[in-house]
Amino acid sequence: MIAATFRRVLPQLLILGVVLLLNFAVFPGFFHIEVQNGRLFGNLIDVLNRGAPVALLSIGMTLVIATKGIDLSVGAVMAIAGAVAASVVTGGAGWFTALLAALAAGLACGLWNGMLVAFFRVQPIVATLVLMVAGRGVAQLITEGKIMTFLNEGLIHLGAGTVFGIPTPIVIWLAMGALVTLVVRRTALGMLIEAIGINETASRLAGINSRVLLVTVYLTSGFVAALAGVIVAADIKGADANNAGLWMELDAILAVVIGGNSLLGGRFSIVASLLGALIIQSVNSVILLSGMPPEFNLVIKALIIIVILVIQSPIVKQSIYLLRAKASSTVSDMPGPASRPQPAKETRS
Amino acid sequence: METQMKPILRAKGIDKFFAGAIALDKVDLTLYPGEVHALLGENGAGKSTLIKSLTGAYHRDGGTIELDGAQIDPRSPVESQALGIGTVYQEVNLLENMSVSDNLFLGWQPMKRRLLDHREMHRRAREILKGYGLDIDPTQLLSSYSIAIQQVVAIARAVELSGKVLILDEPTASLDREEIELVFSVVRNLTSRGMAVVFITHFLDQVFELCDRATVLRNGCVVGERKLADVSQGDIVELMLGHHLEATKRRAKQSSPGETILSMKGFGKRGMIEPFDLDLREGEVVGLAGLLGSGRTETCKVIFGVVSADQGSAELSGKSIRLSSPRTALEHSLGLCPEDRKTDGIVGDLSVRENIILSLQARQGWTRPLKRSRINQIVDEYVKALDIRLASPNMPIRLLSGGNQQKALLARWLATEPDILILDEPTRGIDVGAHAEIIDLIERLREQGMALIVASSEMEELVAYSTRVVVLRDRRQVRELRGEEITTDRIVKSISQGETAA
Numbered sequence: 001m002i003a004a005t006f007r008r009v010l011p012q013l014l015i016l017g018v019v020l021l022l023n024f025a026v027f028p029g030f031f032h033i034e035v036q037n038g039r040l041f042g043n044l045i046d047v048l049n050r051g052a053p054v055a056l057l058s059i060g061m062t063l064v065i066a067t068k069g070i071d072l073s074v075g076a077v078m079a080i081a082g083a084v085a086a087s088v089v090t091g092g093a094g095w096f097t098a099l100l101a102a103l104a105a106g107l108a109c110g111l112w113n114g115m116l117v118a119f120f121r122v123q124p125i126v127a128t129l130v131l132m133v134a135g136r137g138v139a140q141l142i143t144e145g146k147i148m149t150f151l152n153e154g155l156i157h158l159g160a161g162t163v164f165g166i167p168t169p170i171v172i173w174l175a176m177g178a179l180v181t182l183v184v185r186r187t188a189l190g191m192l193i194e195a196i197g198i199n200e201t202a203s204r205l206a207g208i209n210s211r212v213l214l215v216t217v218y219l220t221s222g223f224v225a226a227l228a229g230v231i232v233a234a235d236i237k238g239a240d241a242n243n244a245g246l247w248m249e250l251d252a253i254l255a256v257v258i259g260g261n262s263l264l265g266g267r268f269s270i271v272a273s274l275l276g277a278l279i280i281q282s283v284n285s286v287i288l289l290s291g292m293p294p295e296f297n298l299v300i301k302a303l304i305i306i307v308i309l310v311i312q313s314p315i316v317k318q319s320i321y322l323l324r325a326k327a328s329s330t331v332s333d334m335p336g337p338a339s340r341p342q343p344a345k346e347t348r349s
Numbered sequence: 350m351e352t353q354m355k356p357i358l359r360a361k362g363i364d365k366f367f368a369g370a371i372a373l374d375k376v377d378l379t380l381y382p383g384e385v386h387a388l389l390g391e392n393g394a395g396k397s398t399l400i401k402s403l404t405g406a407y408h409r410d411g412g413t414i415e416l417d418g419a420q421i422d423p424r425s426p427v428e429s430q431a432l433g434i435g436t437v438y439q440e441v442n443l444l445e446n447m448s449v450s451d452n453l454f455l456g457w458q459p460m461k462r463r464l465l466d467h468r469e470m471h472r473r474a475r476e477i478l479k480g481y482g483l484d485i486d487p488t489q490l491l492s493s494y495s496i497a498i499q500q501v502v503a504i505a506r507a508v509e510l511s512g513k514v515l516i517l518d519e520p521t522a523s524l525d526r527e528e529i530e531l532v533f534s535v536v537r538n539l540t541s542r543g544m545a546v547v548f549i550t551h552f553l554d555q556v557f558e559l560c561d562r563a564t565v566l567r568n569g570c571v572v573g574e575r576k577l578a579d580v581s582q583g584d585i586v587e588l589m590l591g592h593h594l595e596a597t598k599r600r601a602k603q604s605s606p607g608e609t610i611l612s613m614k615g616f617g618k619r620g621m622i623e624p625f626d627l628d629l630r631e632g633e634v635v636g637l638a639g640l641l642g643s644g645r646t647e648t649c650k651v652i653f654g655v656v657s658a659d660q661g662s663a664e665l666s667g668k669s670i671r672l673s674s675p676r677t678a679l680e681h682s683l684g685l686c687p688e689d690r691k692t693d694g695i696v697g698d699l700s701v702r703e704n705i706i707l708s709l710q711a712r713q714g715w716t717r718p719l720k721r722s723r724i725n726q727i728v729d730e731y732v733k734a735l736d737i738r739l740a741s742p743n744m745p746i747r748l749l750s751g752g753n754q755q756k757a758l759l760a761r762w763l764a765t766e767p768d769i770l771i772l773d774e775p776t777r778g779i780d781v782g783a784h785a786e787i788i789d790l791i792e793r794l795r796e797q798g799m800a801l802i803v804a805s806s807e808m809e810e811l812v813a814y815s816t817r818v819v820v821l822r823d824r825r826q827v828r829e830l831r832g833e834e835i836t837t838d839r840i841v842k843s844i845s846q847g848e849t850a851a
Contacts, residue, residue, distance in 0.1 A: 188710045188718040191703055199696045205655060205687055206696075206761065207679030207711040266698045 012275035019282040027289035051281030052169035053228040057252035058273040060221030068265030069124035074225040076135025078245030081229030083142035086239035095154025110222020114215035139241035149238035159234025197265030364411030380545035387556045390566035404429040435507030436516040445492035450474035497528030516547040583845040607631030616661035622647040623825035636815030637804035644824035645804035649773045653685040684762030688773040697747035731760035752783025771802045808837040
């Protein structure tokens with residue numbers, strides 16, 4: 001099981017390694033980590049910390065995409081969750097109540113999306129587009145159009161604090177990633193999600209309750225988006241309805257794609273998506289550390305990502321496979337490439 | 350009289366191979382001007398392949414085509430259209446969001462100084478459609494007219510572009526009676542102008558109403574060419590199904606079925622299957638016979654709740670139940686192996702192992718995963734019992750052959766230990782060996798006391814394993830055959846004489 005997972009995420013690990021080395025090349029102190037005031041410091045820690053929102057989003061997005069869906073609303077849900085948390089603490093309640101309220105808001109958003117997709121059969125891209133646009137409006141209503149700042153230590157801790165010296169966001173996304181991975185893989189949830197993503201008609205005929213599963217994945221996506229929203233708000237000690245999580249849904253989708261998960265649904269790997277999120281953050285880091293003028297940032301990011309996607313494209317995979325097949329002179333009697341021992345890049349777990 | 354006429358189209362010895370399999374084996378087709386020629390055969394007999402080979406959509410592997418006495422060799426449907434052979438498919442291949450005139454003239458629009466001449470286009474469209482008895486406004490969107498009118502527009506377009514031979518592939522499948530009349534009158538009008546029309550359909554009544562001659566295909570061979578005035582529907586059905594007159598062994602002899610477990614009264618779904626009664630007892634196999642589109646598959650689907658019935662009631666072991674979804678059917682210990690394995694059966698990218706345990710796991714719910722050891726035990730057991738040939742249970746099921754996929758699907762349902770198993774075309778498209786094994790399996794399951802409903806287009810098969818055979822026609826049950834009555838002859842007769850028995 002662990003070996004299979006490792007084989008599955010090997011391409012992502014390699015890419016991450018290369019991008020981290022690029023970081024090292026432009027900034028030799030990149031791997032340096034030190035403890036200051038009982039807190040870990042270093043560029044690597046920054047990557048893990050800054051990558052937290054996209055990493056969290058990618059967990060839910062992976063599940064949604066596995067069902068052949070997509071959730072465009074996560075950025076807006078982040079804004080709503082941040083606004084809810086901020087308004088609850090400024091209203092005088094404690095940080096924990098604020099967190100619960102934000103998570104409940106996230107679940108409500110997920111339920112809305114899930115109902116539209118599962119019961120009203122609205123195409124996921126349209127269903128979630130509604131909330132993507134309207135959600136930011138909802139967040140603005142909550143904050144009354146201002147940046148709602150707060151000073152609640154407990155809430156700020158979620159974004160800027162540490163747990164045993166590790167920044168809290170890192171702890172949260174690692175824990176969430178591990179939890180969801182365990183739940184989907186230790187129960188039958190993962191397999192059933194993959195089944196409806198691959199062939200919903202056949203799955204329904206096999207007796208699978210696809211509606212419940214669809215609602216579940218959108219709920220998960222809403223939940224992790226709310227967590228990400230709280231972290232982002234806590235980090236800046238305020239809820240900014242206009243900018244919190246803006247365009248982040250696209251980074252989350254990109255993380256899932258870099259993770260080698262097909263947008264057509266089916267087999268998925270959350271670990272690979274999390275690595276994808278880290279790759280994106282490392283790319284951001286390269287650009288910052290290289291000291292290039294900021295106006296180059298987006299263009300360079302796009303170029304690096306195009307290279308990553310081309311490396312993962314079926315054509316390149318196929319040629320790598322053919323090269324290997326040529327190299328090994330032993331001819332297998334199995335029909336077709338997929339039934340013989342596969343090169344690591346094609347293995348899915 | 351046809352013999353004195355020169356044929357307008359003569360195809361001789363058409364061969365077509367697909368990856369080693371023979372799809373068409375020296376097929377001849379002769380069309381005379383002014384005739385409607387039916388092309389008949391069960392699904393997979395080669396009708397579509399023949400049409401596609403004639404029009405150049407497929408590259409034929411052998412044979413010659415003569416049109417008006419001259420050899421032709423169309424490489425594409427566009428080329429054959431230019432030569433004079435037009436085709437209209439079941440699903441109207443037109444652009445609904447454009448006007449009727451646009452659809453008629455797309456690709457050969459009348460021009461005036463390099464610009465579209467709309468006025469001329471609409472004028473000619475109106476003129477052409479008048480010739481078909483249609484007085485409609487051609488400037489309107491195509492989608493504002495009924496399917497029948499769209500179908501006639503498609504025919505008009507094909508005739509304008511070709512003009513010698515018109516091929517209609519199931520043009521009436523989605524039309525009601527009056528609309529069918531409209532299409533028929535258009536076809537008669539065309540043949541009176543000397544065109545030859547090829548008519549493909551599953552509705553035999555329509556064949557006898559409209560057509561002059563028929564060519565019957567079976568397994569890629571022509572098994573007969575008949576003047577329809579000289580034969581009965583029964584003869585044609587016999588030709589299509591190719592039932593061999595040597596008596597098939599009846600294996601499910603006088604079995605002693607147990608108690609009734611499933612009982613349906615007036616069960617049906619409007620527009621899909623007429624209400625029917627069905628009692629199913631333990632240890633019996635009820636065969637569903639009928640031509641394609643007769644309601645075999647629909648019966649299976651409505652029992653399993655794929656589409657929920659809108660009338661009638663169902664009782665399971667005396668208790669009233671609602672079969673509203675596959676999920677409830679699964680909870681009531683029913684199983685269904687669907688007709689279309691690829692789209693409704695297998696989950697292609699999941700492993701064989703996962704496919705086998707899918708329904709069992711779905712019934713248990715996702716929170717209670719099957720133990721690894723239990724999964725392995727189940728998978729090993731059924732792989733062995735059904736002799737599923739695979740390299741590893743971890744390989745994606747889509748890589749298995751059709752027969753092995755079918756066995757894996759059977760395993761999926763057997764693993765849920767169903768009381769009632771519905772099999773829709775369990776032997777379609779699988780090789781001979783697996784075919785026999787599945788028939789043996791049906792026999793074994795029946796002996797173990799399971800109740801089975803098996804829909805099949807293969808008469809011999811139904812005769813071999815059924816304790817009762819229900820014959821369907823035009824979406825209603827027309828006859829039930831029991832015991833000694835179950836012979837291929839009787840089934841064929843019941844199918845072709847359906848209306849008298851009803």
